[in-house]
Amino acid sequence: MDYSISKELELLRKTVREFCENEVVPVVEDMDREGKFPEENIKKMAKLGLMGLPISKEYGGAGAGMLGYCIAVEEIGKVCNSHGTILGAHTSLCCMPIEMFGTEEQKQKYLVPLARGEKLGAFALTEPNAGSDAAAIETTAVREGDYYILNGTKIWITNADRADVIIVLTVTDKALGARGGITTLIVEKGTPGLSVGTLEDKMGIRGSSTAELIFENCRVPKENVLGDVGAGFIVFMKGLDCGRLSLAAGCVGGAQACLDASIKFAMNRIQFGKPIWEKQAIQWMIADMATEVYAARNMVYHAIWLKETGKRFTKESAMCKLFASEILCKAIDTALQIHGGMGYMKKFPIERMYRDARITRIYEGTNEIQKLVIANMISREMRRA
Amino acid sequence: MRFIVCIKQVPDTTSVKIDKRTGRLIREGIPTIINPEDKNALEAALSLKEKYEGEIIVISMGPPQADEALREALAMGADRAILLTDRAFAGADTMATAYSLGSAVKKIGEYDLILCGRQAIDGDTAQVGPQLAEFLKVPQITYVSELNIEENKVVAIQELEDKRVRWEASLPALLTITSEANKPRYPSAYGIMDAYREKEVETWEKKHLDIDEERIGLEGSPTSVKRIFSPEPKGKGEIIKEEPKESAEILFNRLRAKNII
Ligand SMILES: Cc1cc2nc3c(=O)[nH]c(=O)nc-3n(C[C@H](O)[C@H](O)[C@@H](O)COP(=O)(O)OP(=O)(O)OC[C@H]3O[C@@H](n4cnc5c(N)ncnc54)[C@H](O)[C@@H]3O)c2cc1C
Ligand SMILES: Cc1cc2nc3c(=O)[nH]c(=O)nc-3n(C[C@H](O)[C@H](O)[C@H](O)COP(=O)(O)OP(=O)(O)OC[C@H]3O[C@@H](n4cnc5c(N)ncnc54)[C@H](O)[C@@H]3O)c2cc1C
Numbered sequence: 001m002d003y004s005i006s007k008e009l010e011l012l013r014k015t016v017r018e019f020c021e022n023e024v025v026p027v028v029e030d031m032d033r034e035g036k037f038p039e040e041n042i043k044k045m046a047k048l049g050l051m052g053l054p055i056s057k058e059y060g061g062a063g064a065g066m067l068g069y070c071i072a073v074e075e076i077g078k079v080c081n082s083h084g085t086i087l088g089a090h091t092s093l094c095c096m097p098i099e100m101f102g103t104e105e106q107k108q109k110y111l112v113p114l115a116r117g118e119k120l121g122a123f124a125l126t127e128p129n130a131g132s133d134a135a136a137i138e139t140t141a142v143r144e145g146d147y148y149i150l151n152g153t154k155i156w157i158t159n160a161d162r163a164d165v166i167i168v169l170t171v172t173d174k175a176l177g178a179r180g181g182i183t184t185l186i187v188e189k190g191t192p193g194l195s196v197g198t199l200e201d202k203m204g205i206r207g208s209s210t211a212e213l214i215f216e217n218c219r220v221p222k223e224n225v226l227g228d229v230g231a232g233f234i235v236f237m238k239g240l241d242c243g244r245l246s247l248a249a250g251c252v253g254g255a256q257a258c259l260d261a262s263i264k265f266a267m268n269r270i271q272f273g274k275p276i277w278e279k280q281a282i283q284w285m286i287a288d289m290a291t292e293v294y295a296a297r298n299m300v301y302h303a304i305w306l307k308e309t310g311k312r313f314t315k316e317s318a319m320c321k322l323f324a325s326e327i328l329c330k331a332i333d334t335a336l337q338i339h340g341g342m343g344y345m346k347k348f349p350i351e352r353m354y355r356d357a358r359i360t361r362i363y364e365g366t367n368e369i370q371k372l373v374i375a376n377m378i379s380r381e382m383r384r385a
Numbered sequence: 386m387r388f389i390v391c392i393k394q395v396p397d398t399t400s401v402k403i404d405k406r407t408g409r410l411i412r413e414g415i416p417t418i419i420n421p422e423d424k425n426a427l428e429a430a431l432s433l434k435e436k437y438e439g440e441i442i443v444i445s446m447g448p449p450q451a452d453e454a455l456r457e458a459l460a461m462g463a464d465r466a467i468l469l470t471d472r473a474f475a476g477a478d479t480m481a482t483a484y485s486l487g488s489a490v491k492k493i494g495e496y497d498l499i500l501c502g503r504q505a506i507d508g509d510t511a512q513v514g515p516q517l518a519e520f521l522k523v524p525q526i527t528y529v530s531e532l533n534i535e536e537n538k539v540v541a542i543q544e545l546e547d548k549r550v551r552w553e554a555s556l557p558a559l560l561t562i563t564s565e566a567n568k569p570r571y572p573s574a575y576g577i578m579d580a581y582r583e584k585e586v587e588t589w590e591k592k593h594l595d596i597d598e599e600r601i602g603l604e605g606s607p608t609s610v611k612r613i614f615s616p617e618p619k620g621k622g623e624i625i626k627e628e629p630k631e632s633a634e635i636l637f638n639r640l641r642a643k644n645i646i
Pocket of ligand 2: 123132372
């Protein structure tokens with residue numbers, strides 16, 4: 001067993017950390033208050049090759065693998081979940097499925113500019129009547145000559161209003177449902193019949209935009225089917241396997257930041273004549289937090305190893321997402337408690353991080369759905385055994 | 386054009402601690418970094434290369450671990466990296482360092498500009514650049530905050546405490562660059578992967594250089610460190626709060642009493 005991280009990935013980590021400290025930290029307060037998309041930083045990240053980390057060099061990526069990507073997301077997670085969310089939706093849910101399922105033409109046309117960060121990606125599954133129940137989607141795609149005609153509405157789509165390339169889940173055969181009736185299509189911004197609807201005002205991750213996408217007789221060329229017709233569910237499940245892992249890596253970063261801030265604050269805050277660190281009540285909180293961060297990080301790195309060595313990791317990535325988002329929310333709550341009134345003030349990052357953390361238990365499948373996935377995988381293993 | 390950039394790997398002094406007993410730096414477990422102003426020197430070379438094209442060669446003398454600093458320089462965009470490493474180079478003072486680096490520069494051959502950092506954050510002498518220029522017998526401009534190439538010369542602004550001086554020098558020349566000169570770029574993820582997976586760091590030992598053994602390493606260093614100690618923290622400052630005129634008088638008398646004026 002070798003737990004060491006290669007020198008290039010250590011340098012990548014250091015670089016992303018410096019980038020976060022120098023470029024992200026100074027803008028987050030404003031970004032959060034105004035609900036402003038961090039456009040400049042996303043451009044800078046593109047220049048640094050951070051928008052295509054796991055994608056192979058051949059297709060415009062950095063070839064840093066899942067581990068390199070997750071290390072970067074972990075560092076970004078320490079300072080800003082808005083940046084992390086924008087990057088995650090783009091990379092895990094748009095670039096990676098195209099790399100896994102795209103044709104050579106699709107890769108050249110879409111993946112290369114996406115991985116270089118010249119274009120931004122999004123992934124559109126959720127609809128008003130289909131949240132956790134993904135198979136209940138109603139957006140239809142009807143074949144007409146060389147085109148598919150899309151009709152329907154997607155909601156709460158990360159990057160929707162900014163994206164140049166959107167992966168859209170549609171129903172091509174209602175009768176077949178999840179088993180052969182759902183098809184994934186690559187839709188370009190500016191396609192006639194595609195428009196952006198309401199932009200949501202949110203509790204947290206206010207720098208990432210979340211919007212509605214409306215398809216009204218939207219004509220998408222048939223070459224844009226991603227994967228096979230009817231195999232849309234597989235595309236989305238495989239995409240989410242990756243998304244959940246990177247999401248979990250971001251949570252590990254966030255929880256680590258809570259731990260670091262709590263230790264520093266506890267050592268410096270004097271009450272009753274001594275640093276509050278000397279109170280066992282505080283030490284226990286920090287000991288628990290440190291243990292959970294350690295556990296979550298090791299889970300994530302192990303699951304990355306499973307993926308990188310070509311093993312199954314669906315169950316493990318769901319476990320990582322579940323556990324890491326839970327411990328992040330616990331860690332930020334504890335960190336806020338340790339910071340007392342200071343933690344509640346908008347002047348300090350804890351307050352924002354508290355609001356930013358909460359979404360991690362909801363998107364890319366709620367944590368209840370992760371348990372469902374884990375249990376399903378266990379049943380499957382039992383059947384196989 | 387060909388640019389040579391000298392980089393030194395140094396302990397990140399923001400996290401360095403001193404062993405109270407021996408007075409020495411505790412180097413174990415301290416992260417190492419490229420000397421900050423050497424990154425400014427590299428950035429200066431990178432932006433000149435963007436304008437005039439050419440090749441950037443980074444060299445460092447140090448232990449095998451200095452490979453990391455050179456890889457980072459490659460990741461930022463340097464084309465070629467050379468590590469001077471040999472037990473025989475160890476313990477060098479600034480003169481032996483400059484001599485060894487100079488021998489490597491001679492082996493490289495033709496060049497237009499050598500860029501050094503102004504000063505290393507550990508050794509802190511700011512001597513290596515000027516000594517290297519002397520050794521190679523090329524013009525030098527130190528403490529440079531702005532530079533450009535015009536025709537066949539380099540034009541640079543030297544940042545002194547009380548003034549800025551504009552200098553011109555014929556090429557080849559050596560410049561030492563300050564942190565005011567630019568904001569070093571981040572290495573890109575592409576650059577990082579290439580630096581480790583595609584590019585190479587050449588290792589040059591003593592035997593690869595035409596070098597006088599008596600002038601390198603500890604043996605070749607005329608400086609000997611007599612004692613290392615942490616200076617006592619200075620006493621508390623005093624604030625004189627009288628009316629300006631009286632304050633000035635009190636201050637004047639104190640300074641005179643101490644023979645400062
Ligand atoms: C505690 C201590 C005390 C010392 N005292 C003395 C002393 O009194 N006198 C003395 O002569 N030496 C002394 N040295 C040694 C001296 O610091 C280093 O040996 C010398 O390699 C570099 O000098 P510097 O760090 O001051 O570099 P500087 O002269 O400050 O560096 C200027 C620039 O030169 C280039 N450069 C410097 N070193 C290298 C390198 N190894 N490879 C590539 N480029 C380089 C870089 O571009 C750097 O920015 C001491 C070292 C220590 C640790
Ligand atoms: C900020 C943000 C960004 C988003 N970005 C995207 C995006 O880029 N692309 C995209 O497609 N979607 C996106 N979503 C949608 C997100 O994935 C869904 O909100 C999520 O999947 C849950 O769906 P829902 O909100 O409809 O909740 P519902 O499915 O209505 O669930 C409500 C509650 O019931 C529970 N529940 C539901 N079914 C079960 C069950 N079978 N067993 C136990 N409990 C159950 C849930 O866990 C939850 O607690 C985003 C959402 C938000 C808030």
